[in-house]
Every structure is written in C-alpha cells, then in structure tokens.
Amino acid sequence: MxxxxxxxxxxxxxxxxxxxxxxxxxxxxxxxxxxxxxxxxxxxxxxxxxxxxxxxxxxxxxxxxxxQPPTSTPPPTTEKSEPRRIEILSDDEPAPEAKPETKADGKPEAVDDLRQQVLKLQEELRRLRQD
Structure with missing residues (x-):
C-alpha cells in the first residue's frame, strides 16, 4: 500500500x-x-x-x-427568482390600481359586462350556425 x-x-x-x-x-x-x-x-x-x-x-x-484574462462577470444570484409577471390591458379595461365599480349585490360591473358579451357571442354563434 x-x-x-x-x-x-x-x-x-x-x-x-x-x-x-x-x-x-x-x-x-x-x-x-x-x-x-x-x-x-x-x-x-x-x-x-x-x-x-x-x-x-x-x-x-x-x-x-x-x-488578457476574461473580464469578471457578476456572480450568479443564489436566490430563486420568479418569472416577471406581465399584465395585458386593453383600452377598455381599467388600470390595475383603479378599483372596479361594484353594484349593490357586491359583484363588480365588469363581471356582468363579461357575461353580457358571452351571451352576445353565443347568440351570434347560433345565428352563424343556422346560416
């Protein structure tokens, strides 16, 4: 050994x-x-x-x-970073900091608006299927 x-x-x-x-x-x-x-x-x-x-x-x-020795790069972070969140807003949507208006029943008006849009789209789809 x-x-x-x-x-x-x-x-x-x-x-x-x-x-x-x-x-x-x-x-x-x-x-x-x-x-x-x-x-x-x-x-x-x-x-x-x-x-x-x-x-x-x-x-x-x-x-x-x-x-020449390579330039030093910053050390990698040891923290586990989360992906950056991205919000997609359209012109008719309220800004995130604006509070949505609520009705007397406590539901935001936007929910009712979305429901109305869905109903209109469903009606249009039915009409297109019949044509």
Whole structure:
C-alpha cells in the first residue's frame, strides 16, 4: 500500500502535468489565433482596406486581447427568482390600481359586462350556425 508521501507526490505531479498541458494548449490556440488574424490582415492589406502598419497593429491588439484574462462577470444570484409577471390591458379595461365599480349585490360591473358579451357571442354563434 503506497504511503501518504507517495500519494502527495502523485497529486503534485498530476497538478504539474495538467498545468503543463493547459499551457501547451493555450500556446497552440494563441498561435492559431495569431495565424488567422495575420491571414485576415494580409487579405485586408491586399484589398487596400488597411495599411501594413495598421495590419500589424491589429494583429498585435487581437493577440494581446486574447492573452488578457476574461473580464469578471457578476456572480450568479443564489436566490430563486420568479418569472416577471406581465399584465395585458386593453383600452377598455381599467388600470390595475383603479378599483372596479361594484353594484349593490357586491359583484363588480365588469363581471356582468363579461357575461353580457358571452351571451352576445353565443347568440351570434347560433345565428352563424343556422346560416
């Protein structure tokens, strides 16, 4: 059974190996980026869109941006957020802060209006079916 020292040594070598691999991968990616940026700049120079000096500056700027660490993004909120509620109002509906007028029986007038509209629609549907 390997000792604790062997385990620590293997973990250290694993970390060094991973760091080395990541460095190689990053340098390969950076070289590919430089190559692609140089091709783009060469095409633009050939078309006369930019000068050779501007092309060199552009390639250097792209590579330096790629080498910079990414900008920090705000940490995700740990609170469970609910979907935002959306109210759809038409011109003939009262605003949400306005209280609906009520009749003597305690029902809002809007309920009676809706019932009347439903009855009219039902009558029209019956009439259309007969035609």
């Amino acid at each position: 390997p000792g604790f020292g062997d385990l620590v040594q293997k973990a250290f070598y694993l970390g060094v190996g991973i760091a080395s691999y990541a460095g190689e991968k990053a340098s390969t990616t950076l070289a590919e980026l430089r190559s692609q940026a140089q091709k783009l700049a060469d095409e633009m120079v050939a078309r006369g869109e930019i000068t050779a000096e501007e092309a060199k500056r552009m390639v250097d700027e792209m590579v330096s941006r790629a080498q």
